[in-house]
Amino acid sequence: MSNPSPSASPPLPRPLSVAKSDIERVFGVSAAGGTAVNSGFAGVIALILTTLFFVIVHFLPPGYFRAMLLDRGPTQYATVFLGFWSIVILIIKQNKLSVQRKALRHAVIPENHEFVLTSQTADQVIRNIHALADDPTRYLVYNRILISLSNLKNLGRVSDVDDILRASAERDESAHQTSFATVGGFLWAIPVLGFIGTVLGLAGAIGNFSSLLDKQSDVSAIVGSLKEVTGGLSTAFETTLLSLVVALVIQLWMTSQRKAEEVFLDDCQEYCLKQIVSRIKILPFEPGREV
Incomplete structure (x- = not known):
């Protein structure tokens, strides 16, 4: 029986x-x-997590934490939801960053130090990239290289490769900034929700206090009815407390994630410099080149 080819x-x-x-x-x-x-x-995902969170809180024994989340108005629910939404986005971004970083561990240029990148050898590098990844265009660093090498292969101008890599790096930097826009919007909205809760709580407390003064003439009766007023004050302060704590956690997390992605983009530029730009050889007969 013959072996398969x-x-x-x-x-x-x-x-x-x-x-x-x-x-x-x-x-x-x-x-x-x-x-x-x-x-x-x-x-x-955030909606599912928020629902599970409040179901768990609902079954907690009565206490400060339970009352702060369930008895302080609708802004608490919105704050927790936006907080979970921001956290889920940042977790997914961490996953995507780890996926992108894996591409930097593999060389696309042959280890032979005599290898020179020209319009004739660009195909070999492109084949190496496609052999490394199932969809190389989804990796930022490989996509940069593929775009620049496609220009090199089609036009034969190696002098343009560095310019194309720089343009791709600027595009990725812009996309990096845009990717934080949603979380940045939530960071603005969460404290605003806290302030809305504060206004609603103070308005309720003042309204209840005015009503008590109108209905009660005995000082002792007024003092005994102040519990209705303090409920509004609790809403005012605890909605702000929750929103500020959530916003602080998200801000610190986002700052760390933004820094990690900026370091990754710098590493991509260094990778392209070592793997591509430093291996380019401009031939004296290159089309469009002044001799």
Whole structure:
């Protein structure tokens, strides 16, 4: 019995797979590029977590924590929901960043130090990239390289590769800033919800106090009825407390995540410099080059 031909052997598994490591792709959701997050998908998860959270709180024994969340008006529910939504976005961004960083561990240029990147050898690098990842365009650093090498292969101008890499880096930097827009909006909305709760609580407390003064003439009766007033004051202060704590946690987390992504973008530029730009050789007969 003859052995199967090498061409019939199954292809080797690629070491990098977005479909198997990106949370959004794993759940079959349309995944955003780079470290951007599908906000709708994150919102659905946040809604589920918020519901479970308040169900658990509902079954807690009576106490300060339970009263602060369940008895202080609707703004508490909205604050917790936006807080969970922001946290889910940041968690997914962390996952996407770890997926993107894996691409930096693999070299796309042959280890041979004599290898020179020209319009004739660009195809070899492109094949190496496609052998590493199932969808290399989903990796920021590989997408930059593929765009620049496609220009090199089609036009034969290696002098433009560095400019294209720089333009791609600027585009990725802009996308990085935009990817935090949703969380930034929530960071603005959460303290505003706290202030709304404060206004509602103070308005209720003042209204109850005025009503007591109108209905009661005995000082002792007024003092005994002040519990209705203090309930409004509790709403006023505790809604602000919750919103400020949630906003503080999200702000610190977002700052850390933003810094990690900026470091990653710097590492991408260094990767392209070492792997591509430093291996380019401009030939004297290159089309469009002045000699």
